[in-house]
Amino acid sequence: MKSVIFFLLAFMACWTGVSRGDLNWKLLHEQAAAVSLAEAEQAVREDPQNIEKLYILGLMYFDRHQDKPADEVFARILAVNPNSFEGQWGRAEYLRRIHEVDRAEQVLTSIVSEYPDFFPAYISLGHIKFFRMDFETTTRLMNEVLRHDTTAVDTTTLVRAHCIYAGAKGMIAYYGGPLSKIINGINVMNHLKIAEKLQPDNVLVPYGFGCYYLLVPKVYGKNIDMAERYFNRAMAIDPLVPDIYVRLAEIWMIRDNQGQADEYLKKAEALDPGNELISDVRSKECKFVCGWDK
Secondary structure (H helix, E strand, O other): OHHHHHHHHHHHHHHHHHHHOOOOHHHHHHHHOOOOHHHHHHHHHHOOOOHHHHHHHHHHHHHOOOHHHHHHHHHHHHHHOOOOHHHHHHHHHHHHHOOOHHHHHHHHHHHHHHOOOOOHHHHHHHHHHHHOOOHHHHHHHHHHHHOOOOOOOOHHHHHHHHHHHHHHHHHHHHHOOHHHHHHHHHHHHHHHHHHHHHOOOOOHHHHHHHHHHHHOOHHHOOOHHHHHHHHHHHHHHOOOOHHHHHHHHHHHHHOOOHHHHHHHHHHHHHHOOOOHHHHHHHHOOOOOOOOOOO
């Protein structure tokens, strides 16, 4: 059945891509969620210069945290078509993931400006703005995605936008006054619930709920046991997300078990030594809020 979906969507993607002069990225994202990695790799072996098939493979590598292979695939797209903004996005997303954010931001800002309907670039740029603590710009970028529905945006991209928006609103609430905490705090939970309905098994959903219960003040429902359950669920979905281990480390710091906390931090560092949350917690700056902060 997956093979049937693969070839049907591949035909549709190629047809619409030719007529528009670029890729039908929404269909390709949906296809990447519907086929196996082995099928995607085989499709590229059979047609190594097919941009649509390369794009699908690049997406699938990213989803599996195989970032270097993904970058190599997007480089191949640009070798076929140097003007492919989808290929440029893929290489910028790789730069973001290895923390070369200045270079990534420059490319992504250009893509968002020139191709405003290519919503994956908003997600990548939103990540950068978030960790630059530009939370207002993060919410603005996510709103550009969220004003559309699944007829224009693939479900995974839409869910990512809801979760990033919720995270940014949480930061705005944290740094704001009492009224901001109420209004923006409600926004956090509302958007997480929407994301959960759309795609409950997306790792960002339980991670987002875990962050909510870990980081909100007690008066708004802080519950570290609930947070731990959500983080464990997120870890079961995708054990290669370093942020999960950082937040779990905070839970064990609250429980006064530094040994267990250090184990989780080591796991996070093994996955991503440059992770922003790791340095935030180790330094106890808590720019992105620490679980013990309230």
